[in-house]
Amino acid sequence: MSTTSRILASPALLALLFACGTEPERSVSAIQADRFASAEWSEPVNLGPLVNSSALDGNAGLSPDGLTLYFVSARLGGLGNNDIWVSHRQCAACDWEAAVNLGAPINSDAVEGAPTVSEDGRMLFFFSSRPGGFGSADVYVSHRMSTGADGDTWGDPVNLGPDVNTAGTENGAYYVREGGEPNAVLYFNRTPTGANLEIYRVSLTNDGEPLGPAVIVPELNSPAGDQKVAVRADGHELLLSTNRDGGFGNFDIWAFTRQGIHDPWSAPTHLDAPINTPDIDSQPSLSRDGRTLIFTSNRPGGYGAQDLWMSTRRPSPQ
Numbered sequence: 001m002s003t004t005s006r007i008l009a010s011p012a013l014l015a016l017l018f019a020c021g022t023e024p025e026r027s028v029s030a031i032q033a034d035r036f037a038s039a040e041w042s043e044p045v046n047l048g049p050l051v052n053s054s055a056l057d058g059n060a061g062l063s064p065d066g067l068t069l070y071f072v073s074a075r076l077g078g079l080g081n082n083d084i085w086v087s088h089r090q091c092a093a094c095d096w097e098a099a100v101n102l103g104a105p106i107n108s109d110a111v112e113g114a115p116t117v118s119e120d121g122r123m124l125f126f127f128s129s130r131p132g133g134f135g136s137a138d139v140y141v142s143h144r145m146s147t148g149a150d151g152d153t154w155g156d157p158v159n160l161g162p163d164v165n166t167a168g169t170e171n172g173a174y175y176v177r178e179g180g181e182p183n184a185v186l187y188f189n190r191t192p193t194g195a196n197l198e199i200y201r202v203s204l205t206n207d208g209e210p211l212g213p214a215v216i217v218p219e220l221n222s223p224a225g226d227q228k229v230a231v232r233a234d235g236h237e238l239l240l241s242t243n244r245d246g247g248f249g250n251f252d253i254w255a256f257t258r259q260g261i262h263d264p265w266s267a268p269t270h271l272d273a274p275i276n277t278p279d280i281d282s283q284p285s286l287s288r289d290g291r292t293l294i295f296t297s298n299r300p301g302g303y304g305a306q307d308l309w310m311s312t313r314r315p316s317p318q
Helices: 011-020 023-034
Strands: 057-062 068-073 083-088 112-117 123-128 138-148 151-154 169-176 184-191 198-204 226-231 237-242 252-257 281-286 292-297 307-312
Touching: 057 281, 057 292, 068 112, 083 112, 123 169, 138 169, 169 226, 184 226, 198 226, 237 281, 252 281
Parallel strands: 057 112, 057 307, 112 169, 226 281
Antiparallel strands: 057 068, 068 083, 112 123, 123 138, 138 151, 169 184, 184 198, 226 237, 237 252, 281 292, 292 307
């Protein structure tokens, strides 16, 4: 994998919408797109030794309520290679609890990574290099069978098939229902044989099945390594980790915006400090409300090869 190799209406307004047709819709979109325009990310905080380890920890995904954190770790106690682990917290201001391995059937003796959960919590998407796929790594979905005091029980992973997976490598999945659209979208990385890593997307049914072949997102890609994306649930902001020119010297996190959810993404903006450093700052994951960012970094102050860090922000005053 590329990361390891380099080492988230008021009545008045309704009346205005009906009176002015589609024009106010663009105005509302502009407000949504800009609601974090002047917001600054806080100084990142390490998630601590109950989440991070002396090994590589990264590639996180938050549950819809922000109280469950799925992530990837190469620590001891797994089934082999990189496994998916989970940590919980009791409230948004509470500390994360000790991480536990998700076990089989999610994990195997192959590589698993990039866990991302549907907005209703029923589906877990991830990539795996387990046997039986189309290429060296494929994207899978597992459906939640039950939930209880001991956590969730996940069903056998299902390969997303040839509309997503190829003879190359697919990984870096990120699930989002952009702006309340009827169909969700899965962004992911694809590395065609002999080519660079590129960002694709595919629309999904409510059961997690592709609605057609995945398509490339050209405005997100560059000649460099464009890695994992995270998209705000309203569909107006996207974060991308990449080692393209203009960064601080390694993988950095960049931001893209758009006015409407069917518009192309803007030119990228480098997030700068305190999110980015001269070290690796990568694999962003956003909370549904866009206020919390979790990413992996090997900056000083960590516990191992790469750690998970968290930063928060508040929406700009309207």
